[in-house]
Amino acid sequence: MGRGSRSWFPLALLGSAQIGMVAVQLVSRRSPAEDESANLLLGPAPSAGAEYGRTQWLTQDAFFSLGRGLPTGPVWLVALGVVLAGTAVWYAAAMRPVRTGWFVLGTVGALLALPLLDLVGSWQFRLGDGLRGPLLATLGLLVLAAYERSRLVLLTALVFAVIAVVLSADIVGVLLSAIVLLAAAFAVLLRWAPDTLR
Amino acid sequence: MGSSRRYWFPLAALGFAQLIMVLAELLPGESLPAGYFTDLRALPMSRENELATSTFGGTGLPSGYRDLAVAVSVDRGSSATLGWLVALACVVAAVAGWYWLDLRRAGTPPRTGRFVLGTLGALLAIPVLDLVGALQFRLGADVRGALVATLGLLLLAGYERSRFVVAVAGVFALVTVVFLPPVAGALVAAGVLFGAAFAVLLRGPADTAADTP
Numbered sequence: 001m002g003r004g005s006r007s008w009f010p011l012a013l014l015g016s017a018q019i020g021m022v023a024v025q026l027v028s029r030r031s032p033a034e035d036e037s038a039n040l041l042l043g044p045a046p047s048a049g050a051e052y053g054r055t056q057w058l059t060q061d062a063f064f065s066l067g068r069g070l071p072t073g074p075v076w077l078v079a080l081g082v083v084l085a086g087t088a089v090w091y092a093a094a095m096r097p098v099r100t101g102w103f104v105l106g107t108v109g110a111l112l113a114l115p116l117l118d119l120v121g122s123w124q125f126r127l128g129d130g131l132r133g134p135l136l137a138t139l140g141l142l143v144l145a146a147y148e149r150s151r152l153v154l155l156t157a158l159v160f161a162v163i164a165v166v167l168s169a170d171i172v173g174v175l176l177s178a179i180v181l182l183a184a185a186f187a188v189l190l191r192w193a194p195d196t197l198r
Numbered sequence: 199m200g201s202s203r204r205y206w207f208p209l210a211a212l213g214f215a216q217l218i219m220v221l222a223e224l225l226p227g228e229s230l231p232a233g234y235f236t237d238l239r240a241l242p243m244s245r246e247n248e249l250a251t252s253t254f255g256g257t258g259l260p261s262g263y264r265d266l267a268v269a270v271s272v273d274r275g276s277s278a279t280l281g282w283l284v285a286l287a288c289v290v291a292a293v294a295g296w297y298w299l300d301l302r303r304a305g306t307p308p309r310t311g312r313f314v315l316g317t318l319g320a321l322l323a324i325p326v327l328d329l330v331g332a333l334q335f336r337l338g339a340d341v342r343g344a345l346v347a348t349l350g351l352l353l354l355a356g357y358e359r360s361r362f363v364v365a366v367a368g369v370f371a372l373v374t375v376v377f378l379p380p381v382a383g384a385l386v387a388a389g390v391l392f393g394a395a396f397a398v399l400l401r402g403p404a405d406t407a408a409d410t411p
Binding site: 015189 | 382
């Protein structure tokens, strides 16, 4: 097994975390809709007349892309923290680091740096909520590429940045970049273990 | 390396197809307002009447609206939230291509005529099964697509004689049909499929198992 074969796991984990993020967002966008329809049923009759009651009655499944949903910034932070912790555990299990103290220290430092960098991006550079998360993720991917000295991971990071930051820092961009990450994870896995192709 | 690990590809392909399906649904396009409109007018007809009469004490809706609602609700039976049919057809075609290459590589090339016939039969079976589900069992469009996908997974499990794929198909059906609303359910199911595909890939070679505990 080559050295770079470990790096499929962070890619896959980040992709899965992004899918989970989108799912959570979609589910959470659903709840205000239900609240609203409940209000419509239980509250006093609106003054607009019969038209109001009729047109405002929406089925719950049709309500996905209305509503506000969760705030984007904290969701990104939580997802990135989970990915970082999972990656640290994965590398600890795969490499069995000799100096445990340094490894734990580095992991804790990275976990602390995450909200710090987020704050810096928010205050110093005045970046939007949906933009800081993808930027931090790109930074993490670049660090991973440098550590593994893998050109494939570097390419993935660039494509990720182009899609998630430049094209659309929206829920669509999150899903698209998740597809890219998962495809890259499969590519890494198959490249370093070509026998499993069959 | 036996040829027993090749079924990671159908799982991953179905996962990617579901992600793209959700993506196509989330992309703001001209189809969304139409979908909302039909949903608005068509579905809760009885409840609307109830609402109108109970809240406002009126005589219900004028009869002209009822005609409109009936006309649109007929139309709604064929529209799905997610484009299951196209996605499943693409997945079947991709999987057929994959197995064709794999069988040839493994040294046991399949008979061309039968293979093409089987692929075309599977491609035809998707809309037919969908129609049967719609007309005979009166299922919703998203439930039909998920059930056809589950059937495909079960076929794969039978062909590969893998209990693991049976379990994946069970979880897939639970997530997409029972638990969640269609879009979020498709996302979670895609996550399940990706996890299964990685598990299949990693269970394969011995050196990978040694390298990655």
